[in-house]
Amino acid sequence: MIPFVFDAEGPDAVVAAENLDLLRRLPGGAFRMIYVDPPFNTGRTQRRRASSMTPAADGEGDRTGFAGRSYTTVLGELRSYDDAFADYWGFLEPRLREAWRVLADDGTLYLHLDYREVHYAKVMLDTIFGRECFLNEIIWAYDYGGRSRRRWPAKHDNVLVYVKDPERYLFDSTEVDREPYMAPGLVTPEKVERGKLPTDVWWHTIVSPTGREKTGYPTQKPVGLVRRMVAASSARGDWVLDFFAGSGTLGAAAQQLGRRFVCVDRNPEAVEVMRARLPHAAVRG
Structure with a gap:
């Protein structure tokens, strides 16, 4: 397999590599938007x-x-x-510091976690980016799976959004898909037809177990969810990055929107799924 070397004029890439080693080889400021969906820290x-x-x-x-x-x-x-790792935050922190380095000055990071770790991640990102660079916490709400009778069932993930520079980041709301009004009778017919901009709570189904989008990869996220992030925080032709790429959903969203992408994962199963899902991308080591 050909070793990966980032080239802003080169092809989109799926990279089979340990992500920290790869991140350290990337040039600073190369990516307008980064989406990271790391392991959720729910092992032994x-x-x-x-x-x-x-x-x-x-x-x-x-x-x-x-x-x-x-x-x-x-x-x-x-x-x-x-913990899935003896020191989960010792594992994640250097990768997030590298993410800050390779993010463009007007770029945005989306860190996707769940309720178990998001509060610690917020403190860590305040340290790395600065509290003034915190933009949003997005709640992805869904309605799937079992329902505990001993507590409120957990049916959401958290996405922390940080910008490199709070004075000059890109946020293009005109590119974001709109949602139907929950009370259409309270707004004009024109607004009903146009729809409303999403808030920081996103109701979006999971990937259907029987749908065409399903790749079989166990942690696959819906492309509609990631596409909204890519649309708001990058422009056509920009480079976007996912260094815990899994099934390659960021690449699929970028492909739909005319962005360039690098998707990194060391799991051979993930690389094979992405090879099939993103056939035009160069596969590198």
Whole structure:
């Protein structure tokens, strides 16, 4: 397999690689939009000491983030977590720092997690990007699967949205697909026909187990969900990146909208699914 070298004039690419190694080889500022859907950290139980970062006066913290921001490490009590990794955040943090580096100055990061980890991710991204760069938390709500009788059933994922520069990021609402009004009788017929812009709560079905979109990859996300992010935060011809690409949904959305893409995954099954789903993309190692 030909080694991958990023070329802004080259073809779209599916890359079979360990993502941190690949990220470190990418040029800074190359991508207008990044979508990341990492493992949700729901494997075996591990014990570790939780920590979070809180802002401190310049130069007084014991951690320093980007642009010289100072933070004080706050150690939490020893807790038990359902971790797929011995240190999930030790795994994810360097990848998110590289994501900041390869993001364009007017670019946007979408980090897709669930309720178990999103609050820790918010603190981490505040450290890496700066709190002023937090744009939104999107709630993807769906209605599928079992229903617990011992708690409110969890039927949503969380997507944290951060921009590299809060003064110059791209957000093109005119490109975003519209939704039907929930109370159409309260608005004009013209508005009913046009539809309304989505809010930060997105009701969208999961990938149908019997639909044409289904690839068979277990963590596949619906293309309509990711397409909305790509449409709002990139322009035709821009490069977009997913370094936990799985079934290649970002690539499928980018393909529909005329964006260029790099999809990275080290799982051979994922690479084969993407090879079939994105046949025009170059497959690199």
